[in-house]
Amino acid sequence: xxxxxxxxxxxxxxxxxxxxxxxxxxxxxxxxxxxxxxxxxxxxxxxxxxxxxxxxxxxxxxxxxxxxxxxxxxxxxxxxxxxxxxxxxxxxxxxxxxxxxxxxxxxxxxxxxxxxxxxxxxxxxxxxxxxxxxxxxxxxxxxxxxxxxxxxxxxxxxxxxxxxx
Numbered sequence: 001x002x003x004x005x006x007x008x009x010x011x012x013x014x015x016x017x018x019x020x021x022x023x024x025x026x027x028x029x030x031x032x033x034x035x036x037x038x039x040x041x042x043x044x045x046x047x048x049x050x051x052x053x054x055x056x057x058x059x060x061x062x063x064x065x066x067x068x069x070x071x072x073x074x075x076x077x078x079x080x081x082x083x084x085x086x087x088x089x090x091x092x093x094x095x096x097x098x099x100x101x102x103x104x105x106x107x108x109x110x111x112x113x114x115x116x117x118x119x120x121x122x123x124x125x126x127x128x129x130x131x132x133x134x135x136x137x138x139x140x141x142x143x144x145x146x147x148x149x150x151x152x153x154x155x156x157x158x159x160x161x162x163x164x165x
Contacts, residue, residue: 094129
């Protein structure tokens with residue numbers, strides 16, 4: 001998929017709404033070769049999906065071994081809105097707490113006092129974290145209005161061809 005095609009998908013209004021959500025599901029291949037899908041908080045900075053995790057997270061050795069990942073960001077209503085993204089995870093070990101981690105968790109409702117207490121707790125717990133950065137190499141939006149899963153799109157195309165022919 002060309003960068004311009006990816007940008008077109010990601011810049012659609014529904015995609016932008018999904019990219020503003022709190023959680024994505026990160027899929028990757030574990031070190032034992034089995035698939036994993038984990039919910040993880042994220043932020044979109046306009047070009048990258050950024051997730052943060054502890055330096056001892058089990059997913060990190062797997063991502064170092066095989067950085068290919070898939071992400072799903074979706075809604076919990078019917079029909080769902082679904083944004084599918086593929087890319088490669090780049091790992092960035094940082095001292096202290098990444099700004100993105102504080103930004104991601106800043107979306108939860110807390111009073112000012114709760115926020116101060118939460119941030120102090122985070123800073124006392126972690127001496128550093130790992131930023132998992134994914135630049136999309138493929139993207140598809142499924143909104144069940146203008147876009148459908150590829151298998152259904154193919155069935156619709158075949159049906160239209162039969163009706164013409």
